[in-house]
Amino acid sequence: MKNINSQFAYETHQLMEGADVRLSFSGEFSPDLITVLLSMAKSNIGDKLVMKKVYNVMIECLENLTKHSLKIEGDQFPAIFLLGKDDEYYFLATGNKIASNEVNELETKLIKVNSLNKKELMLWYNEILTSETSSSFKGGAGLGIIDMALKSGNRFEYNFNKIDNYHSFFTLKVKVGQK
Amino acid sequence: MKSLRVKKGDTTPELDFDVDKMEFLLEGESRSEDVLIFYEPIINWLTNFKEWFLKNESSKKLDFHFKLEYYNSLSAKFIFSIFKILKEMQVKGLEINVFWFYDVLDEDLLECGEEYEKILGFKFEYIAL
Known part of the structure; x- marks a missing residue:
């Protein structure tokens, strides 16, 4: 029998406070919720320049969560989103379940994005933008992840945590500079 | 040819393609x-507009005001x-005059315009707000 004691809320709060988390949600992400989270993030970040960058990256992050989270019947917590602040950066962190057989493709893509500089990322972006495969909009043809890297200006940090043979939990941290 | 107007939605921009004035506007998020x-309906409308224009050259000038503050990567291909x-x-x-509006702090948006310009060989006017 699971029995969470009342300290759980305190401990979670302490954990969030310690990591300077400004905004978080764990559960199912609906379009209405995304609108609310975005407007909260807007009012939370004072610096307009940073806010615009965070806003851009955040929309792509949340879209990825709604699009790519593995939906398992009865699962109340398919994904988590956090917006927080490190010493020098705002960070956006997401976590979602994915099928294990998708790990390789995603990791290959992340390695590629992390290996490219701004100019190379822009070239790749333009290549996809102008390609004729305009009917394959399901995943945005991969523009989102390149866009996030361009707006962030920092390398992605990520991890895949094995849940069982068929499922993994994918975490991604995107930093947005203060400048 | 009838003008095309779409009201702003929660996640979609306002659109006003005014054929009488030959002024087109795309504004918001x-x-x-x-x-x-x-x-899709917008692209279809524009394609028809292009055909109509080629047959009916009553006006030779069109101003396009691009005032999107933000667009996601899914929208980028349609833009x-x-x-x-155009x-x-x-x-x-x-x-065709394209006026690309951007917040003076938002260099990313300015760069996006410059990329479209470069790819298409299209000269835009930039207006910093």
């Missing part, structure tokens, strides 16, 4: 996840399609 539903059609009209002799 474009972050819908159903981009195809939003943009590219819009500019592509470019095709320019090649056919229509004078």
Whole structure:
């Protein structure tokens, strides 16, 4: 029998406070919720320049969560989103379940994005933008992840945590500079 | 040819393609996840508009005011399609002025405009707000 004691809320709060988390949600992400989270993030970040960058990256992050989270019947917590602040950066962190057989493709893509500089990322972006495969909009043809890297200006940090043979939990941290 | 107007939605921009004045406007945010539903009719309308223009050269000048503050990566391809059609009209002799508005702090948005410009060989006017 699971029995969470009342300290759980305190401990979670302490954990969030310690990591300077400004905004978080764990559960199912609906379009209405995304609108609310975005407007909260807007009012939370004072610096307009940073806010615009965070806003851009955040929309792509949340879209990825709604699009790519593995939906398992009865699962109340398919994904988590956090917006927080490190010493020098705002960070956006997401976590979602994915099928294990998708790990390789995603990791290959992340390695590629992390290996490219701004100019190379822009070239790749333009290549996809102008390609004729305009009917394959399901995943945005991969523009989102390149866009996030361009707006962030920092390398992605990520991890895949094995849940069982068929499922993994994918975490991604995107930093947005203060400048 | 009738003008095309679409009111602003939660995740979709306001659109006003005024054929009488030959002034087109796209304003707000474009972050819908159903981009195809939003943009497909617009692209179709523009394609018809292009045909109509080629047959009916009553006005040779069109001003396009691009005032999107934010667009997601899903919208980017459709925006590219819009500019592509405009470019095709320019090649056919229509004078097309694209005014790209951006927040003076938002260099990313300025860069996005410059990229479209470069790819399409299209000269934009930039207006910092």
